[in-house]
Amino acid sequence: MTKPSLIALALFAAAGLARAESATYSVDPSHTFVTFEALHFGTSTIRGRFxxxxxxxxxDRAAKNGKAEITxxxxxxxxxxxxxxxxxxxxxxxxxxxxxxxxFVADKFAFNGDKVSEIGGTLTMLGKSAPVTLKxxxxxxxxxxxxxxxxxxxDFETTIARSQWGMSYGLPGIPDNIRLLIQIEAIKQ
Structure with missing residues (x-):
């Protein structure tokens, strides 16, 4: 085999290995929690969950990209x-x-080494969609x-303005900013 053929074969094999790193994970509902916090009339914090x-x-940790869909x-x-x-x-x-x-549909994954550090996407709620980034x-x-x-x-978090989705009841007594906390675990398929 010629040297250019060996190089081409090595590049092809490396490309195949990079694609093999991509994996799909199914959200484990027993280890995944979507919670929120809202200040109640400047007095105390109301917490809830779904x-x-x-x-x-x-x-794909090697290619530093990903996609998520959570309902x-x-x-x-x-x-x-x-x-x-x-x-x-x-x-x-x-x-x-x-x-x-x-x-929430995300297609922007940021990495620190091989660990996900941020996920950006779109949250659709009340028939409206707006960008959201989870740190x-x-x-x-x-x-x-x-x-x-x-x-x-x-563990991921962000703060959203609920009015972006048309949820304006109680403003300003009930603040616009809502803190979202998402603890997620997903199992490789």
Whole structure:
């Protein structure tokens, strides 16, 4: 085999290895939590979560790119206070009857070494879409002894202005800025 042929073969093999790094992970709902925090009339912080979510993440540590799609069931909102949950599901806030889910689709992954440091994409809620960037406070992959597969995940956060999605009830007493905290683990498929 000639030297140019060997170089071409080596480049082809290296390209194949880089593509082989891309993997798809299914969100583990028992280790994934979407929570929010809102200041209540400048006095205390109200916290809540969405109990049902699903999705998948595909990323390639070698190529430093990825894609994520996460769907959140709005009707699964829980603050621990039933009347507040009912109000949050109403037209004043999430309008769960007409908009039963929110969806985050990300296609901008930033890495620090082989760890995801930031994910950018679009959050669609109440029929409106706006850009959102989630910063990773923590990220890791490990071989799960129970699943016998790799699991990747981390702690992500951002602050959004709820008025971007038309949720303006209670402003300014209930602030526009809402802190989102997402703890996610996903299992390699």
């Amino acid at each position: 109990d049902r979510k699903e999705g998948s993440v595909t990323f 959140i069931d709005i009707g699964s909102i829980s603050t621990g206070v039933a009347p507040l949950d009912t109000h949050l599901k109403s037209k004043d806030f999430f309008n769960a009857a007409e908009h039963g889910s929110a969806k 990773a406070n923590n990220f890791n992959c490990y071989n799960n002894p129970m699943f016998k597969r790799e699991v990747c995940g981390g």
